[in-house]
Amino acid sequence: MDYCTKYWDQLQDSSGKDIFRKVGYLAIGAVGEDFLNENIHCMTVNQAPYSLFSPEEFKRKYPMLSYDDNVGGMLDPDGGVLMADKALLAMQKSFVSHGGILRDGERVERLVPGEIIQVHSDKRSYRGKSVILCCGPWTNQALSHLGTQLPLKPIRISVCYWREQTRNSHSSSLLPTFFDHKCCDGHSIYGVPSLEYPSHVKLCLHSGPAIDAELRDVTDSAYELRLLKDYVSKHFPGLESKPSIVESCIYTMTPDTHPILDRHPVLENLIIGAGFSGHGFKLAPAVGQILGDLALGKDPTNFDITPFKLSRFGNYTKANF
Incomplete structure (x- = not known):
């Protein structure tokens, strides 16, 4: 069982809320082509159970779908849906129960670097030995006066219900x-x-x-x-x-679609988590552990964060791609 799945199960048990519904995940693609093969490889390497459907089996299994005769599927039975609102509320309650304080509805206006970082919002100021910055599409605005602009591109997703x-x-x-x-x-x-x-x-x-x-x-x-x-x-x-319902959300994209989980290139006590490219929420338990370790001055012991370091982009002032 992976780290995130274990945490979500623990949070669901402790909160008594229906946080994760295991309905499965289906990769749809032409048999023999890269997408299905990559999904199969991932499941095999991680020794995870899966089912593979030929085009004929795919049509029988999912008669409500209509695809070409060369299209099949790979089913991960452990995939599913996180109920985001309930999960977030359960996380917040757990955070408060461990002594955390939540401050909603405040706009960060300025960061003052130093051995003790100052964070000034539109309502109050904070001081800390380290700060974790997770500002989504507003990350570059928060970093702008520090001379740092990351390769982040906010995009809008049309969320449609049919x-x-x-x-x-x-x-x-x-x-x-x-x-x-x-x-x-x-x-x-x-x-x-x-x-x-x-x-x-x-x-x-x-x-x-x-x-x-x-x-x-x-x-x-x-x-x-x-x-x-x-x-x-x-x-x-x-x-x-x-669609009878159309909403919107924002992804914050990096050039390689992988997040940034790293210390600021100059300010060691400023930790950045950004650019999750549409797949960050489900990884929140692992991301939180990684960013927490970095804020405590430690290198994460349970994870290799080399693929998520800022250095992979080379130029920290590049804002567009």
């Missing part, structure tokens, strides 16, 4: 979470069965336009919605071809 034509035809007992790689004009698709909104499947592009985080809903979404409508009409005939 109504079932027949109720419960795409429920979590029939359809797992799924991912289809570079299938839609070069974009990837991800989705979640009917869970969050009754009789609605969450199905989104795993990409979007670059934005100013302060103006995320200004950018036109017609292109993304057109691609999604075409995809749903072709591959999910049991869903209505127009």
Whole structure:
């Protein structure tokens, strides 16, 4: 059992809340091509159980889907859905129970470096021997007066929910979470069965336009919605071809889509966690352990963070890519 899964299970048990629903994860792709092979390799290397479906088996297993005759799937039975709101609340309660203090609704305005770092918000000031900075798409704004700009690009994701034509035809007992790689004009698709909104499947592009985080809903979404409508009409005939709910969220992308987990290149007591590229929340337990170790002046003992160091980008002042 991996570190994150163990933690989420512990948090679920201690909170008594339904935090993780193990509905499985389905990789969809042409048999013999890279995406399915990479998923199979990952499961094999980690000695994790999985099921592999030929195109014929795939059609029988998931009759609500419609794909070409060369498309199959790989099912990870331990995949699933984190209920983000409940998970976050349980984490906060655990944090407070261990002496932590939460301060919501404050804007960080200035960091003053030094042996003791000062953090000035619009409401109060804080002092600490070390600070962990996890500001998502606002990371570069927080670092700007320190002369540091990281290669981070905020993008907007159109979060779309598609109504079932027949109720419960795409429920979590029939359809797992799924991912289809570079299938839609070069974009990837991800989705979640009917869970969050009754009789609605969450199905989104795993990409979007670059934005100013302060103006995320200004950018036109017609292109993304057109691609999604075409995809749903072709591959999910049991869903209505127009989304009935459209929301938005922000990914903060790095050039290689891997996060930054490292000390500031000059200020050793300023720790940065950023650029999670749309897949950070599920890794929160491991990320928290890594950033906590760094803040305490230790190198993480349970994880190799070499792939996540700032040095892989070379130029810390590069802001765009």
